[in-house]
Amino acid sequence: MVTFLIRRLLFMVVTIVFISLISFVLIELPPGSALDAKIQQFRARGLNVTSDVVKGLEERYGVNDPLYKKYWKWASNAVVGDFGQSFFLDQPVNTLIGSRIWFSIGMSTAALLFAWCVAIPVGVYSATHRNTMPDYVITVLQFVGVAIPEFLLAIVLMFIASWYFGVEVGVLFSREYRDAPWSLGKLMDLLSHLWLPVIVIGTHSTSWLTRVMRANLLDVMGQQYVQTARSKGLGERVVIWKHAVRNALHPLIMALGGTLPALISGEVIVSIVLNLPTTGPLYVQALINKDMYLAITFLLFLSVLLVVGNLLADMALAWVDPRVRLE
Amino acid sequence: MVAMTSPAAGTAADLDRDNVIDVRNLQVEFRTSLGVVRAVNGVSFGVARGKTLGIVGESGCGKSVTAFAIMQLVANPGVITGGEIVLRAREKAPVNLLTYDPNGDDMRSVRGRHVGMIFQEPMTALNPCYTIGNQIAEGILLHRTSDPAKADAMALDILTRVGLPSPSRLMTTYPHQLSGGMRQRAMIALALSCEPDLLLADEPTTALDVTTQAQILDVMRELQDDIGMSIMFVTHNLGVVAQMCDEVAVMYLGRVVEQAPVEELFDSPRHPYTRALMRSIPQLGAARKGRLEVIQGSVPGQFTKVPGCAFHPRCPDMIPGLCDVQSPRLLAANDDALVSCFLHHEPDGSARVSDVPTPGRVSPSSSSAIATPPAS
Ligand SMILES: Nc1ncnc2c1ncn2[C@@H]1O[C@H](COP(=O)(O)OP(=O)(O)OP(=O)(O)O)[C@@H](O)[C@H]1O
Ligand SMILES: [Mg+2]
Numbered sequence: 001m002v003t004f005l006i007r008r009l010l011f012m013v014v015t016i017v018f019i020s021l022i023s024f025v026l027i028e029l030p031p032g033s034a035l036d037a038k039i040q041q042f043r044a045r046g047l048n049v050t051s052d053v054v055k056g057l058e059e060r061y062g063v064n065d066p067l068y069k070k071y072w073k074w075a076s077n078a079v080v081g082d083f084g085q086s087f088f089l090d091q092p093v094n095t096l097i098g099s100r101i102w103f104s105i106g107m108s109t110a111a112l113l114f115a116w117c118v119a120i121p122v123g124v125y126s127a128t129h130r131n132t133m134p135d136y137v138i139t140v141l142q143f144v145g146v147a148i149p150e151f152l153l154a155i156v157l158m159f160i161a162s163w164y165f166g167v168e169v170g171v172l173f174s175r176e177y178r179d180a181p182w183s184l185g186k187l188m189d190l191l192s193h194l195w196l197p198v199i200v201i202g203t204h205s206t207s208w209l210t211r212v213m214r215a216n217l218l219d220v221m222g223q224q225y226v227q228t229a230r231s232k233g234l235g236e237r238v239v240i241w242k243h244a245v246r247n248a249l250h251p252l253i254m255a256l257g258g259t260l261p262a263l264i265s266g267e268v269i270v271s272i273v274l275n276l277p278t279t280g281p282l283y284v285q286a287l288i289n290k291d292m293y294l295a296i297t298f299l300l301f302l303s304v305l306l307v308v309g310n311l312l313a314d315m316a317l318a319w320v321d322p323r324v325r326l327e
Numbered sequence: 328m329v330a331m332t333s334p335a336a337g338t339a340a341d342l343d344r345d346n347v348i349d350v351r352n353l354q355v356e357f358r359t360s361l362g363v364v365r366a367v368n369g370v371s372f373g374v375a376r377g378k379t380l381g382i383v384g385e386s387g388c389g390k391s392v393t394a395f396a397i398m399q400l401v402a403n404p405g406v407i408t409g410g411e412i413v414l415r416a417r418e419k420a421p422v423n424l425l426t427y428d429p430n431g432d433d434m435r436s437v438r439g440r441h442v443g444m445i446f447q448e449p450m451t452a453l454n455p456c457y458t459i460g461n462q463i464a465e466g467i468l469l470h471r472t473s474d475p476a477k478a479d480a481m482a483l484d485i486l487t488r489v490g491l492p493s494p495s496r497l498m499t500t501y502p503h504q505l506s507g508g509m510r511q512r513a514m515i516a517l518a519l520s521c522e523p524d525l526l527l528a529d530e531p532t533t534a535l536d537v538t539t540q541a542q543i544l545d546v547m548r549e550l551q552d553d554i555g556m557s558i559m560f561v562t563h564n565l566g567v568v569a570q571m572c573d574e575v576a577v578m579y580l581g582r583v584v585e586q587a588p589v590e591e592l593f594d595s596p597r598h599p600y601t602r603a604l605m606r607s608i609p610q611l612g613a614a615r616k617g618r619l620e621v622i623q624g625s626v627p628g629q630f631t632k633v634p635g636c637a638f639h640p641r642c643p644d645m646i647p648g649l650c651d652v653q654s655p656r657l658l659a660a661n662d663d664a665l666v667s668c669f670l671h672h673e674p675d676g677s678a679r680v681s682d683v684p685t686p687g688r689v690s691p692s693s694s695s696a697i698a699t700p701p702a703s
Contacts, residue, residue, distance in 0.1 A: 222402075224451040228517070230400050232466035233439035236430060246456045322501045323455055 008314070012307045016300065020078075023299040024071050027292060035063050037289050038087060074293060078300070084293035086286070093297045096282065101301060103172065103278040104271075108263045108305075110194060111202035115259065118206045120252075123213025124245060130218065138210070145207025150266050154200045154273040161196055169196060170275045197274055201266040205259045212255055216248035223247070249320055256313040260306055346373035346415065347525050347557040348397065348442075353410035355392050355401055355581075362630040366392045366405065368581035368637075371657050374525060376415075379551070379558040381568040381589070383604070384578030385626060390561045393578075394527045397559075398438055399429040416441040416524040440470040443518035447530040449511035453502035459486070460498030463517045470521045485516045488553070489546050508539035515546060522554045529561045544571055565608060569593065574663075577601045580626065580637040583657055587664035597666040599642045636669070644670055 035057055042049050058064055062073065074084055083093040126138045161167040168174065172193050177186045220226065221244055229243040230236075271280035279298060286294035318324045355367035367389040374380045382390050395401045397412055412424040419441060427434040446452045454462060463482035464475070472478055479498065486494035489512040502510055511531060518526060528547070532540040544567065551558060560571055568575055569589060576586040577598060585598040596602045603622040624641035627633055633640065639650040649669050657667040658676055666672075673679055 224446055224448055225454040227395075227400060227402075228444075228446070228452050228462075228514075229454065231398055231438055231444040232517070233435045233437070233469050234465070235435060243454050243456075247454070321456060323503050 008311055012311065015307055016303055019303040020075065020296065020300050021071065023303075024074070024296055025067065027287070027290065027295050027299075028067055028070070035087065070292075074296065078297075083297040086291050086294045088286070088289045088291045088294070093294050096294060097279060097297060097301065100277055100279045100282060103276070104264075104267055104280065105305070107194065107197055107201060107271075107278060108260070108267055110198045111205065111263050111266070112256075112259065114198050114202040115205040115209055115263075116252075118202075119209035119213050120245070120249075123210045124217060124240065126210065126214040127217035127221065128240060142207040142211050145203050146211075148203070150200055150204065150269045151273045153203060154197075154270050157196055157200055158274060167196070168193070172276055197267075197270050197276060200270045200274075201263055204266060205262055208262075209252060209255065209259070212252055213248065216251050217244055220244045220248045246320060250317065253313050253317045253320065256316075257306075257310045260309040261302075264302055264305070344373075345376045347376050348415070348559075349373045349411070349413040350393070350397070351411040351413070353393065353396060353412065354408045355389070355396050355405055356408050357405045359404060364630065365581055365632075367396060370410075370578070370581065370583050372576045372583050372586055374557045374559050375574070376524075376557055377551075377555055378573040379560055379571055380586075381572035381575040382559060382561045382578060383563065383565065383568060383575060386563075387626065388578045389581040390578055391529050394444065394529050394559065394561060397424070397525075397527060398442060398444060399424060399427065399434050400438075414441060414525075436470070439466045439518075439523070440521050441523055442525045442527060443521070443523040444527040445511070445514050445518045445529070445531045447533050449507050449514055449531075449534060452514050453510060453517075455502055458499050458501055459505075459513050460500075463513075463520050466517065467520050482516075482520060485520045486513070488550060489513070489516045489519075490542075491516070508535055508543065511535060511539075511543055512546060515543070515550070519550055519554060519556075522556070524556055526551075526556055526558045527561075528558055530563065531560075532567065533563065540567070547571070565593075565604075577604065580633070582637060582667065583665075584638065584668065585664075585666045586657075587660075587666075591664055597660055597664070597671055598638075598668050599644050599670070600638050603641075603643075636667075646670075649674065 035054075039049050039054060039057075062070060065073075077084060081094070083097070085091070086093055086096055089096060122138060126135050129135050158169045162169050171178075172190055173186065174189050174193075177189045180186055217240075221240075223244075226239060226244050229239045234243075267278060268280035268283060270276070271278040272284065275281070279301075283295065283298040285291070286298065314324075350373070351371050353367055353370040354365070357364040357366055370389065370393050372380065372382075382393070384390055392401060392405065395405075396407055399407070401407060407425060410425065413421055414424055414437065415421045416437075424434065424437065427437070453459070457465075460479060460482050463485065464478040467478040467481050468475065471481065483494055483498060486497055491497055491509060491512050497505075497509075497513070502513070505513065511534075515531070526547075531547075532543050535543060547558065548571070550556075558571075560568075562568060562571075572589050574586060574588050575592045576583045577592070577600065578584065579600050585592070585596070585601050587597070592601065593605070596605050600622075607622060622641060623643070627637075627640065635649075635651040635653055636642070636645075636655050639645045642650065645651070646669055653669075653674055655667045655669050655672065655674075656676065657665050658672050660666045660671055660678075669679070671679055
């Protein structure tokens, strides 16, 4: 197990370096730089930016350096935790992201938990009541859930929440807690605002996972060992939850790796629509402005999340299925 | 023999003896989207206490479905539509299992406790997620004790008795770490952990090699004597039948066509289908070039309903105007054999006097489909 973990960790580092390289190149690829946007900004304000000034700025920020030099400059600082400066917002990337990343992680995790807590029981119910009315209803809802775009769902839910329930949307905290220090009250307040984005982010994955759960369970229910369990005299509930579901979770856990990116992209969209202070809107802005270091740092964090998520999934799999443990 | 009043009433129960289980006129249908499949269409047989009944018949004739029906575990979309399954277990009043709710506590207290079951595929019959010890103890905890430590001790005891090496280590082993033969032993241990009165064995050795097969059969026989249980042994292998069974029931298309003691069945098969079955077995020493005899015609489609005797389209001795019109009943042929054929009974149930062609003796020891070691 220990060697397995070490091997996986090494592999993770290689993956992350590789991802950072590729994203660096991709962000650099389109013409123009953040400096152009900055200069535009200055000019718009009526400042006279001479070509000398431009040259000076270009030199200072190393805009015309070759790619590998830029990458090295950024990467060597990044390993010690300094991710550089945002061109556009004139703030260190660390401060910009640090305040928001926890909301993103929290929201994605909550959405994931929501997806699992709904998908497993609903999928089990759907499979054990195959071809009955509730199963058909669940199936239709699943297709809707998979098909509906997140921004639309966000808008509809936002409307319902504020119109019918008078909930304040588009914020994470009520006014009185906004600048207050962390307390239990503030946490509860956060949770009361969090459910809406969490549902929006999680709906897609929930629907999909329910589908996967139903199919897996139907598959497992046809297995001989389920009949063995029944032939011992076990009750149907034990047969399903102890003997069938545990075996059906296997592909669901493996699907975790695929669920995470979906959750993250969902989080970006939802946060933009609901105007939430997570990393999502900042990330999109950074990409649009070619705000190099900000964008790459986001990408890096997302990849780390992904890789860590996959590792957790593998460990969960080993816990659920003894056959994986020994390899 | 006196004429029976209700159709298909003649069963092994009429053989006047102590049966652990009596299945009478059992009907199981599968209501599929393509139509209704009558998988079991009036099966009747009985298993004598402490004895082994072999069930043989072509693939798809309803052997497995019958076994599952006894457990009331017929898979969807199957439904038991009629008949009677009377269980006479020790420590339990005789009861028709079909009066129990399939999902109810009564039926569940029979499963595993009074009737155990083992399957053809040892590779898939055990849950890959739990240890052997856990899976055996689970049943014991349900029926025999509520003390986990005692249940573990009992599980260990039964694992030892099925002849598994280092049983205490096996308790914490997962199924995938065992070979097929070991898994089948573990499965037998699981099925016998509550010392049932009846063991339903659905082709338990088909997936195993010959040596392992012989060992498994030995273990089953030994434990049968220990526990004093009866076995219903489903198999394709007539060699295994000769070794294992006291009696044989031959099934064709969801019915029992003949039930007889094993020597009698091999010596003088009564039903034309049984005779054809015996002739289609490879004979040791028979000319290499000689072709195996094949039963003429083929099994009718699942959804077709054959009028009269189900075997008549393939029967060489078919009596026109009778066999293709009326269904024969399963009636006593002598004190311990039953047959369902108009060659042996008049439609009114009285024995037929005219001579029935009797084929030569078929030697059981040389008649296995797969080579098996001689019966011990
Ligand atoms: N789930 C099912 N759905 C529809 N029909 C079924 C189902 N299970 C069994 N049957 C029908 O029941 C009939 C008997 O099946 P069964 O499994 O009892 O055969 P068998 O005698 O055990 O054959 P084998 O020797 O191949 O195991 C088959 O012909 C099949 O058409
Ligand atoms: Mg079968």
